Amino acid sequence: xxxxxxxxxxxxxxxxxxxxxxxxxxxxxxxxxxxxxxxxxxxxxxxxxxxxxxxxxxxxxxxxxxxxxxxxxxxxxxxxxxxxxxxxxxxxxxxxxxxxxxxxxxxxxxxxxxxxxxxxxxxxxxxxxxxxxxxxxxxxxxxxxxxxxxxxxxxxxxxxxxxxxxxxxxxxxxxxxxxxxxxxxxxxxxxxxxxxxxxxxxxxxxxxxxxxxxxxxxxxxxxxxxxxxxxxxxxxxx
Numbered sequence: 001x002x003x004x005x006x007x008x009x010x011x012x013x014x015x016x017x018x019x020x021x022x023x024x025x026x027x028x029x030x031x032x033x034x035x036x037x038x039x040x041x042x043x044x045x046x047x048x049x050x051x052x053x054x055x056x057x058x059x060x061x062x063x064x065x066x067x068x069x070x071x072x073x074x075x076x077x078x079x080x081x082x083x084x085x086x087x088x089x090x091x092x093x094x095x096x097x098x099x100x101x102x103x104x105x106x107x108x109x110x111x112x113x114x115x116x117x118x119x120x121x122x123x124x125x126x127x128x129x130x131x132x133x134x135x136x137x138x139x140x141x142x143x144x145x146x147x148x149x150x151x152x153x154x155x156x157x158x159x160x161x162x163x164x165x166x167x168x169x170x171x172x173x174x175x176x177x178x179x180x181x182x183x184x185x186x187x188x189x190x191x192x193x194x195x196x197x198x199x200x201x202x203x204x205x206x207x208x209x210x211x212x213x214x215x216x217x218x219x220x221x222x223x224x225x226x227x228x229x230x231x232x233x234x235x236x237x238x
Contacts, residue, residue: 002076002123003028004049005069007057007112009037012178013171014081016197017126021077023048028072030057031082057082059108060100066115076123078116080109083128085180091142098142105146110153113168117157122165124204127154128196129172129211134222137236158209169203171196172222173214189218 004022008014009031018027018040027049029037034054041052057068059082069075086101109127116125132140133147154170161168175181175190196214203210213219228236 002026002074003072004077004079005072005075006030006079006081007059008080008082009033009040009054009057010179011079011081011083012180012193013128013173013176013196014079014126015040015043016193017079017081017200019043019047020197020201024050025077026050027052029054030068032056032058059104059112062108062111065108065111066119069112069115069119075116075120077126078120078123079126080112080116081126081128082108083180085140085143088140088142101142102146105143106149109150113153113157117161117166117168120166123167125166125168126200126204127168127170129154129170131172131174131218131222134172135225135228135233138234139237155211158211161209167204167207168209169200170209170211171200171214172211172218174218174221189215189221191215 003026004018005028006014006018007030009029010033022044027044029041029052031037037054044052055068058064084101084104087097091098091101113125113127129151130147132144133151136144136148154168158168158170173191173196175186176193176196177186177190178193191214199212199214203212
């Protein structure tokens with residue numbers, strides 16, 4: 001039987017997507033925090049998953065990605081939901097932190113998406129971009145730059161998959177209120193992990209690859225952002 005793979009076992013958004021698609025399926029949770037994944041394991045079982053198992057996954061170990069994905073078996077749903085915000089202030093003076101953010105949020109994403117697109121014959125892959133990548137801001141330009149690169153990669157990958165039985169759903173949410181942003185003040189048009197999951201699962205129910213703004217009206221804000229003069233833009237908050 002085909003499996004659902006969640007890369008980023010403790011991701012709020014990834015878990016919500018998995019809960020909506022797990023019924024009657026084998027689920028593989030991939031991550032570093034075995035203990036932290038126990039909550040979603042229980043929820044998935046209660047939501048009707050046939051089986052749930054955890055495998056160790058280190059995003060920065062690029063050489064391990066193909067072996068891990070191949071060992072899962074046939075995958076028809078892959079949720080690529082790992083990532084970090086990192087420390088912007090530290091990254092501005094410490095190249096190791098800047099490289100850590102870039103590796104997890106861009107290089108590792110490109111690696112797993114490439115492997116998944118190569119080995120999966122049908123189904124859907126979910127990837128998560130962000131409004132932060134639409135136009136990098138002074139306040140979080142390291143993270144924003146990784147999302148800009150990832151979004152561009154996903155647009156090209158979606159075109160490559162056109163006409164096949166495999167589709168890529170790319171989410172472009174605004175500020176997501178969840179564990180990753182805990183303690184931060186929500187931005188305008190903030191969304192919850194559940195709202196993101198509802199939108200991407202709905203998009204997966206249509207034909208072909210899709211890129212989804214969440215909420216939809218965020219697309220209008222994104223269009224306006226392109227025209228804000230740079231002297232003003234450089235003072236924009238996160």
